[in-house]
Amino acid sequence: MKKFVLSLILVFSVTSFAFATVPVARTDNILEQLFLARYTEMQTWLEKTAFSITNPQTLGDLKALPEKLKSLKKDLDRFTDFSGDIRKLTGHVYKKGDEVLGGLDGDLGEYIDMRDIMSGNFDRVLSKIENEIKDIPIDTGDGPETEDREMKKAAAASSVRGVMESISTVPMSLPSIETATAINTISESPSTVARKQNVISASSGAKMNLMEEYASYIARYDGKDSIHRKKIEKILKETENIVESSKEYAEKIKDMEAQQAIARVGADQIAMLAMQNVLLANINDTLADEITLLAKIGLAETEEYANAIKKSLEDYIDIYSVIRGDK
Amino acid sequence: MKKFIALCMVFFIIFAFVQPSYAGSWWKKIIRKMMREGVKRTDSSWDDAHAVKMAYDAYVVAPRAFSGDIDFVDFDIYIDAEDDVDVKKDVASGEYGPVSFEEDALEIIAKSTSQAAKSKMISDRVNFYKLQAMSRLTSYLERANKLKEDLKEWRETDIDNVSGLSLESISGVMSEKSEVMANGIALKTYMNELLALKNAVTGEIALLGTVNYANMVSESLNGTMEIYDLVR
Numbered sequence: 409m410k411k412f413v414l415s416l417i418l419v420f421s422v423t424s425f426a427f428a429t430v431p432v433a434r435t436d437n438i439l440e441q442l443f444l445a446r447y448t449e450m451q452t453w454l455e456k457t458a459f460s461i462t463n464p465q466t467l468g469d470l471k472a473l474p475e476k477l478k479s480l481k482k483d484l485d486r487f488t489d490f491s492g493d494i495r496k497l498t499g500h501v502y503k504k505g506d507e508v509l510g511g512l513d514g515d516l517g518e519y520i521d522m523r524d525i526m527s528g529n530f531d532r533v534l535s536k537i538e539n540e541i542k543d544i545p546i547d548t549g550d551g552p553e554t555e556d557r558e559m560k561k562a563a564a565a566s567s568v569r570g571v572m573e574s575i576s577t578v579p580m581s582l583p584s585i586e587t588a589t590a591i592n593t594i595s596e597s598p599s600t601v602a603r604k605q606n607v608i609s610a611s612s613g614a615k616m617n618l619m620e621e622y623a624s625y626i627a628r629y630d631g632k633d634s635i636h637r638k639k640i641e642k643i644l645k646e647t648e649n650i651v652e653s654s655k656e657y658a659e660k661i662k663d664m665e666a667q668q669a670i671a672r673v674g675a676d677q678i679a680m681l682a683m684q685n686v687l688l689a690n691i692n693d694t695l696a697d698e699i700t701l702l703a704k705i706g707l708a709e710t711e712e713y714a715n716a717i718k719k720s721l722e723d724y725i726d727i728y729s730v731i732r733g734d735k
Numbered sequence: 736m737k738k739f740i741a742l743c744m745v746f747f748i749i750f751a752f753v754q755p756s757y758a759g760s761w762w763k764k765i766i767r768k769m770m771r772e773g774v775k776r777t778d779s780s781w782d783d784a785h786a787v788k789m790a791y792d793a794y795v796v797a798p799r800a801f802s803g804d805i806d807f808v809d810f811d812i813y814i815d816a817e818d819d820v821d822v823k824k825d826v827a828s829g830e831y832g833p834v835s836f837e838e839d840a841l842e843i844i845a846k847s848t849s850q851a852a853k854s855k856m857i858s859d860r861v862n863f864y865k866l867q868a869m870s871r872l873t874s875y876l877e878r879a880n881k882l883k884e885d886l887k888e889w890r891e892t893d894i895d896n897v898s899g900l901s902l903e904s905i906s907g908v909m910s911e912k913s914e915v916m917a918n919g920i921a922l923k924t925y926m927n928e929l930l931a932l933k934n935a936v937t938g939e940i941a942l943l944g945t946v947n948y949a950n951m952v953s954e955s956l957n958g959t960m961e962i963y964d965l966v967r
Contacts, residue, residue, distance in 0.1 A: 413740050459902055466907040469914035476914075480921045483885050484928070491878050498877070499870040506866060570877035574869060581869065583862040667905060674908035681915040688922035689890045692883070695929035699879035699936050706872040706940040714865040716946035717836065721857050723953070724840030732844065 486559055493563035494570070497546060501571045505541045510584030517588040522596055525589060526609040528616030530579045537575060537582075541568055577621050578707045580614040581714075618708055625701050629694070636694070643686055650679045832942050833864055868943060875936040879929070886925040889918050 461467065509516050519536040546567070548560040575582050580589065589610055597603035629636045654676045657669060825831060833839075839860050847853035 409736065413736075413743075416740070417743060461903050461906060463903065463907075466903055467910045469910040473913060473917050477917060477921070480889075480924060484924070487878075487881060487885065487928070490881055491874070494877055494881075495871070495874045498874045499867065502866045502870045502873070506862075566877040566881065567874075570873040570880075571870075573876060574873040578869075581865070583858075583866070667902060671904040671908050674905060674912065678908065678911050678915050681912065681919065685890070685915060685918050685922055688919060688926065689886065692886050692922060692925050692929055695926065695933060696879040696883040699929065699933050700876050702933065702936045702940060703872045703876040703879070706875075706936065706943060707869055709940060709943045710865050710868045710872070713868055713943040713946055714861045716950050717833070717864050718857060718861045719950055720836045720946060721840055721843070721860060724836055725844055725853070725857070728840055728844045 486555075489556070489559050490563050490566075493560055494567050497563055497567040498570055500546065501541060501544055501567050504544045505537070505571060506582060506584050508540050508544065509537060509582075510587055516584055517592055520585070520588050520592050522589075522592055522606065522610070524613075526606075526613045528613040528620065530576065530617060533585060534572070534576050534579065537585075538572055541571060544568075574704075574707055576617075577704045578614070578618065578710070580610070581707065581711055621704055622701070625697065628697070636690075639690060643683055643690075647680065647683045650676050650683070832868070832945070868939075871939055872936070875932060875939065878932060882925060882929055882932070886922065889921045889925070891918075 516533065516536065519533045521532060524530070524532060546564040548564055549557050575585075579585050593603060593606045593610065597606050628634055631637065654673060657672050657676075822831070827834060843853060843856045843860065847856050
């Protein structure tokens with residue numbers, strides 16, 4: 409009996425200790441089997457539902473990105489070509505335009521009303537110039553409608569538009585208008601005093617036109633009611649709405665699934681990034697306006713530039729006239 | 736003795752099947768093991784396949800995306816002082832505007848027969864240079880307008896295709912975010928272009944002032960010489 413008891417104790421001890429040293433390998437227990445079955449089910453759910461992408465459009469933006477960025481590079485290349493073309497064509501339009509308007513057959517004087525000019529109104533003369541300039545032949549090449557030719561055509565149209573915008577900014581700086589105005593001033597001034605008065609009035613008119621151009625930029629960008637301020641306020645308001653919406657999600661988060669919350673917050677982040685892009689687009693527009701304004705300031709500076717060249721030329725001529733014995 | 740044997744048996748039965756700490760231990764061990772191994776468990780063939788796919792992505796398809804191993808210094812993308820362009824010859828050749836009016840003056844003297852003709856020729860030459868400057872400035876004006884026109888297509892931002900099951904929806908959001916960020920890069924690229932154009936147009940305006948500057952230097956020199964004439 410004692411032996412039997414001892415052997416029984418031994419058997420129980422060995423099996424108990426052995427069971428304790430093998431913690432996970434057992435699969436014959438009903439609980440383990442149930443657990444593993446559940447685990448496999450969970451893996452299947454992860455594969456079929458959580459990690460799967462059933463809608464091919466889901467990653468559509470990622471797929472489209474390379475082409476989109478390629479188009480940016482293409483746009484910039486086209487812009488470089490455009491820049492080269494427009495530099496050449498603008499010079500051509502100015503030269504030919506001034507020849508047509510101020511040449512022997514030019515009838516610009518008929519369109520210059522001294523009273524209009526004195527009040528800074530150049531509409532009539534500008535309308536005449538526009539009609540003349542748009543008919544100036546511009547060589548955009550022959551042959552089929554290639555992309556290169558299309559770009560040249562766009563540059564030609566832009567150069568005409570640019571010349572018109574420049575002339576409307578500083579009309580009195582176009583030599584043909586200046587000459588026609590000078591001739592009209594002489595014929596419409598009965599005395600020296602009247603002539604001086606007319607010259608001052610015409611120059612005041614030119615200044616008023618320029619002031620209107622500059623003031624339009626100040627009005628657009630400065631002051632509480634400016635377009636710029638209103639746009640910024642709108643952007644800030646929209647951003648505020650997005651942030652408020654995020655806050656609402658955060659408050660309700662306990663009622664939602666975490667993944668749903670991540671998706672919603674992600675969507676809000678996209679909206680905020682989009683708002684940054686709106687700001688960037690507005691900065692770009694502002695920069696483009698600044699370049700236009702700088703170019704217009706430069707156009708007005710050309711008068712001083714011309715006077716400086718004239719003085720320089722006259723100084724040289726004086727020197728050579730003395731050398732030649734003319735003086 | 737019989738009582739003792741019975742007690743031992745009861746004790747072992749309780750120890751083997753009832754003792755709660757022991758039961759909790761192996762159960763917890765299984766869970767811990769599963770949590771530690773995550774999806775890499777090799778209980779099913781899907782887990783193996785998934786691990787292989789992940790490894791292929793990480794080491795073959797997109798190693799940069801997984802490791803973040805991108806060295807921007809290698810790109811040579813920043814503008815450095817060494818990138819300055821030497822324009823000495825171009826300026827001297829008149830590419831940036833007239834440098835000297837000596838030849839113009841000689842031509843006018845040689846060709847003009849009267850004072851009126853001389854004045855007319857001076858005026859024509861001045862107008863020629865003025866129109867040159869005006870056309871250069873006008874080209875900037877239109878280039879700015881062209882850039883303004885081009886960047887309109889990068890303004891569009893709509894949030895769509897983010898629906899889907901569970902993580903699919905998050906993938907859609909991430910995809911959208913990438914698109915919006917790419918738009919941001921495009922808009923910043925245009926900003927760089929516009930700033931470059933702005934610098935160039937400022938340079939053009941500055942060039943206009945150089946003739947006046949030369950005249951003022953000339954006047955200043957004359958003024959200084961007058962003082963020394965008086966001293967002598």
